[in-house]
Amino acid sequence: MTPPRHAVLDALSERGEHLTAEEVFKKASRRCPNIGLATVYRTLELLTGLGLVSKFDTGDDKARYEFADPAGEKGHHHHLVCSGCGKIVDYKDFIGEEMELLRKAEQGLSKKYGFKIKSHIIQFFGLCPACRR
Amino acid sequence: MTPPRHAVLDALSERGEHLTAEEVFKKASRRCPNIGLATVYRTLELLTGLGLVSKFDTGDDKARYEFADPAGEKGHHHHLVCSGCGKIVDYKDFIGEEMELLRKAEQGLSKKYGFKIKSHIIQFFGLCPACRR
């Protein structure tokens, strides 16, 4: 655990953040002024590989990062993305039903297509209240 | 409707295809030998905007294109992606349950967060039979 790595973790530590690598870089730069962008990318990839951070894309071709769900359903959520302004809402509603569907789907797809399912993506896109008019 | 555009449509016409822009370009080049890659991108964007084609990403940072669902549930499907070799399986299983969940979710999210839902993504990732071992 080195200073740059600590700075990256720190940048992501606020809950509900969905930062791009550039944004992580800016925040991390405050704590570690001469950190390099490449190091940020390398660290984010490392953390993602360890399962501590999850990486996703909302359609603007910039990867976004957030702390991974703390083991299981507890913090499980999905994203609702505004196509207008890019706003991202974390929602946990319907998680029960979703988990049920996911369980069924993973089992069924596994059996039918022989895949060993590792992960999934569920995202909704639409217009937020401000962008609707 | 110009020759290059026709060539792009033609390239996508085979069912079950999930082509990258580069692949569409190669296929389209057969029918229209001096088509340019930029035109392919422009045409794909046009068709996507018209709702005739849908664009998605399986995680390799290359956009993929396929004919859009013909109105509603009829051809509705989702993707099962192999993280090993990139293979993409279209599946329609659990579509009933998924539609039910989607309907509920769209209504609920709309009410709770004020979003007007336009679309969604559901994808599963895992290892295909060949990549499992």
Place this chain on the structure above:
DNA sequence: TTATCTGCAAATAATTTGCAGTCTT
């Protein structure tokens, strides 16, 4: 020390854009 980590700059790779020529109507 000894391998790992870092910053910088240069390299990639997908996609976009400027522009001048070409087609369509």
Place this chain on the structure above:
DNA sequence: AAGACTGCAAATTATTTGCAGATAA
């Protein structure tokens, strides 16, 4: 002829990589 469409080449942009020096254990 006026506007839309095209190909080419150059520009963009997020991300990756090579490398020599710095750092952690």
